[in-house]
Amino acid sequence: MKAKKFITSLIIVVLLSLAAYYFGENGQLPSQTPSSGNSEVVRLEFPSDRYPETARHIQEAIENGESPICTIDRNEAEANRKESLKGVPTKKGYDRDEWPMAMCAEGGAGADIEYITPSDNRGAGSWVGNQLEDFADGTRVEFMFK
Structure with missing residues (x-):
């Protein structure tokens, strides 16, 4: 009976340790606390290793003149997506990725579109x-890459 309790306790400790390690490494949070103002810029380190196609697309779009800043504007996301994807045909097996993203005030018509998995x-x-x-709408976010 004591051995059973010990093994159960050991398994729980191991699982909690793994969860703490995982979230400590991968649960990267933006470097600042939530904001409601427009003046500060939150820097978000994008995990290029986990999402390489998206990272490459964002970086190339910025290099080609798109805004490196995303001002959060969730209320306009649907309208921005509709405008940015207008005239861009779908392609079987791919999504149409947009930068700036639809949730950004900078998004919408003229956004850079790339086909990615x-x-x-x-x-x-x-x-x-x-x-x-x-983070509140109006928060300015700068995407950073490793």
Whole structure:
């Protein structure tokens, strides 16, 4: 009986340790606390190793003149997406990735569009959304890359 309790306790400790390690390494949060003002810029280190196609697209779009700053504007995301993807045909097996993203005030008509694999695009979008969920609309975010 004591051995069973010991093994159960050991398994729980190992699982908690693994969870702490995982979230300590991969649960990267922006370098500043949530903001409601427009003056500060939150720097977000994008995980290029996890989402290489999206990272490459964002970097190339910025190099080609797109804004390196994303001003969060969730209310206009749907309209921005509609405008940015207008006239860009779908392609079987690919998503149409946009920079600036639809949730950015800088997004919409004229955004840079790239075809990338759905897993990379959707994973990156989910990651960004999770990182920025506590930040108010109007927060300015600069994407950084390793």
